[in-house]
Amino acid sequence: MVGGYAQALSTAHLIDHIDVPYEATESVVVRNLVAMAMRVTGLDRARGQEWQRLRARVLAEGRFDAARVEAYFAAHRHRMWLFDDACPYRQVPALRDECKDWAAPGKLVYGLPSGNNHVWFDKRDQDTPLPAHVAVWSLEALLGVGAGGGCGTRKPAGHPARSKTAAGPYRNTVSYFVKGRTLFETLVLNCPSALPTGPGEDLAPWETDAIPDPLAPALAAPSGRVSLLTGRSRHAVLLDPAPDGRAVLRLKLTWAFNAAGDKMPPALDPFLMHAHSMGKDGREQIRPVPADPDRALWRNVDSLIAHARPSAPRTADPDKPGKSSKKSAPVVAPQVFTDLSAGLGSGPAAAVLRAARVRALSCAADKADDVLWWSADSPYPLFRPVGDRTLVPPTVRAAHTDAENAFVLLDRATKQMTTAMCAGNRDRAVGMHWPADARRLFWDRAEVVFWQAVSAARDGQPYEPGHFLPVAVAAYDESTATATQSPRGIQAVARARIILTRRPKPSSRKAAA
Numbered sequence: 001m002v003g004g005y006a007q008a009l010s011t012a013h014l015i016d017h018i019d020v021p022y023e024a025t026e027s028v029v030v031r032n033l034v035a036m037a038m039r040v041t042g043l044d045r046a047r048g049q050e051w052q053r054l055r056a057r058v059l060a061e062g063r064f065d066a067a068r069v070e071a072y073f074a075a076h077r078h079r080m081w082l083f084d085d086a087c088p089y090r091q092v093p094a095l096r097d098e099c100k101d102w103a104a105p106g107k108l109v110y111g112l113p114s115g116n117n118h119v120w121f122d123k124r125d126q127d128t129p130l131p132a133h134v135a136v137w138s139l140e141a142l143l144g145v146g147a148g149g150g151c152g153t154r155k156p157a158g159h160p161a162r163s164k165t166a167a168g169p170y171r172n173t174v175s176y177f178v179k180g181r182t183l184f185e186t187l188v189l190n191c192p193s194a195l196p197t198g199p200g201e202d203l204a205p206w207e208t209d210a211i212p213d214p215l216a217p218a219l220a221a222p223s224g225r226v227s228l229l230t231g232r233s234r235h236a237v238l239l240d241p242a243p244d245g246r247a248v249l250r251l252k253l254t255w256a257f258n259a260a261g262d263k264m265p266p267a268l269d270p271f272l273m274h275a276h277s278m279g280k281d282g283r284e285q286i287r288p289v290p291a292d293p294d295r296a297l298w299r300n301v302d303s304l305i306a307h308a309r310p311s312a313p314r315t316a317d318p319d320k321p322g323k324s325s326k327k328s329a330p331v332v333a334p335q336v337f338t339d340l341s342a343g344l345g346s347g348p349a350a351a352v353l354r355a356a357r358v359r360a361l362s363c364a365a366d367k368a369d370d371v372l373w374w375s376a377d378s379p380y381p382l383f384r385p386v387g388d389r390t391l392v393p394p395t396v397r398a399a400h401t402d403a404e405n406a407f408v409l410l411d412r413a414t415k416q417m418t419t420a421m422c423a424g425n426r427d428r429a430v431g432m433h434w435p436a437d438a439r440r441l442f443w444d445r446a447e448v449v450f451w452q453a454v455s456a457a458r459d460g461q462p463y464e465p466g467h468f469l470p471v472a473v474a475a476y477d478e479s480t481a482t483a484t485q486s487p488r489g490i491q492a493v494a495r496a497r498i499i500l501t502r503r504p505k506p507s508s509r510k511a512a513a
Contacts, residue, residue: 105247
């Protein structure tokens, strides 16, 4: 049985953090635990101020009610077995008849070599039986960030066969979670408030015995908060266990549903940042902000905590050449961070919030291959309850703005130098490495300065602008050192460096008559 969930909830107040092998697995497991936490606390049904008061009361209690946790898992225990003929955990038993071919168990695991590829992370081959505990973690990861494209052929009765699936709902995204001092605080703080709902009952996959209809359009649209967090997978899996039930011998892996082709109905995941834009048909489009492995967590702190609104356009990203502010899409913070803005300003809940941090989990990937999995935690708490609202400390925002301003100067200087080195040929300058080298050096080193400013803010020290400009100058000097091997290079580097070292001119104001 997948019994770790019951133990995690019943002892959540004693657990600091869950430790799982993949970032993608953790992202799915936290969503599952949040859905379960909403069930045992009643936060899945409350609305508005009632929801805020209930959340504060649950936080004040300090732990989940053991009787409710036991009752919840007793009701759904039969759906929590990894290997079961009728209702295996998060699997589709109908694949026995609808999917013809079995695949090797290693197809479920990330990092295993296939074909003639070299061994990088795991020496086991694709055909080696997969231990049950590894299968559970890998299954959760697949349902969250599984790759799109070709898959096993599935032919529902009376319908044509299909062998293509879309990517998982969290692939190539960054999931942001509020991290408390204990798992209990983490789960309660990440319970989302009311979200748009669709038709049908709001159920998790393990809460119903009904076999999902792969051709039902409503299957793709969440019915509420619980189905939004747990029912968005695009893959269908069936595991074939060894006789002793300790390993997986083979599996079937195919598409889960076909609603409007491969297009998933829009749904605002409460842990993702979303970009708003206008489509060609004039309708507003809302899409998750793609993962960028070159953009550190701290650079999104201002957008996360300041609760950016759709009416406030996000400025152009200086990391992306050619992107103007007119074309940049307004970005909205994850729902769970917006939910922190009220109802936690006093009592035990305020103490919980003052200690909360931010945790980011990402799978930056293209359509088929995993590029990078990463996780990041803010080393210091970032929230400050004021009255009945939660605000970002001014020092954090000031340091964030100072860093972005310093980088704008660095980017301008390196691009000017590069263009001069290419004799004014801008097309040739695009492929040069100096701007990218400077960008990498600056953001790596600026992160240390930023968190030092956050630490100083906790001691009540104000932030004085200018801490990031020396970092920009050092990044410029180091990245352009290879260009100073010729008179032209020395001249180009020196002239562009003035952008970083000259003092701003004082603004002239006309005296009042």
